[in-house]
Amino acid sequence: MKKSLIAIVIIIALLTAGGVYESFFITKQFKEMNNTFTALYDKIDKEDAVEDDVIAAQNKWLEKKKYLHAFIPHGEIKEFDLWIAESVILVRDGKWTEALSKVEVIIELTEQIPKTFAISLENIL
């Protein structure tokens, strides 16, 4: 009985702490990525972005994704990689309209992915 109670308390504490940490961590990481790519979007919109700007944003993402792998399905991370890689080429070639649409998708992903971790009926179902 005592062992069970201790086990229950420890596991509830672990899962609660893990859940809270996961929620804060993911929200924080994607908020930062959202700010980075929103700034990049504005630069592309003004047509004064250069390849290095996108590469800087890509490096920031690469740094963050190492830790995000622990929580996010790897398929979604791969999606980010592909969209960013495409943006690098499009900005380098000065294809601003196409680059804008790619970065817009990335911004949308930074908003949508954290929502999939929220406790909501749509996520539970």
Next chain:
Amino acid sequence: MIVTLIRTLIIFITLIVIMRLMGKRQIGEMQPFEFVVTLIVADLACIPMADVSIPLVYGVVAILGLFLLHEIMSLLEHKGNFMKFIISGKPSIVINKDGVCLSELKKNDMDVGDLLESMRSMGYFNFDDLDYAIFESNGKLSALESDKDKPEKTGMPLLIINDGKADKSNLEILSLTEKRLSELLAFQNAKIKNTEVMTVDENGRTYIKERNKKYKILTLPVKEQAV
């Protein structure tokens, strides 16, 4: 491949720890919820183990969640007979001294053929080989062999006190009240709350195990009061 190997190792260690914490019963005789846990846990362990696109934490959290449920169920089961009945069901007496009890078999979605099959696997081929047969809540058949030379010798023990609490439904079967039980125990200098286990069969043969004492076998005058 190395990644899969490491994931397998982590899941394997998690499962071993959880199984050890669940105890030996988990591997052998299982209660229904334990059986469910065992069924699900195998799948939960395999999916993140084999699919590298799923974070390992998903599998570990799900297994920990199952363990948590298992422990909560076990605790609730020990809370009282009602919760035990809700979670695991109750044993069913399918053969008594009057013979096979078809209504009990039907309640358990079984027929006489199923009963015979279970009896044969225990080495009994005739219904009259047994005085009592009980399908336990874990699905196993327990049998009390009949002594054909002394038909009165055997009697099925009923659990009267479990961890200091009297079982009212079993008291009723023996036509005893809690007050009468206290009086009977008082003759033995015992009290209900200090008694860990007490069983009484229809012949009055009583097993009493008080806290921190050796068990005693007595004959209590309960048969006379039986309905």
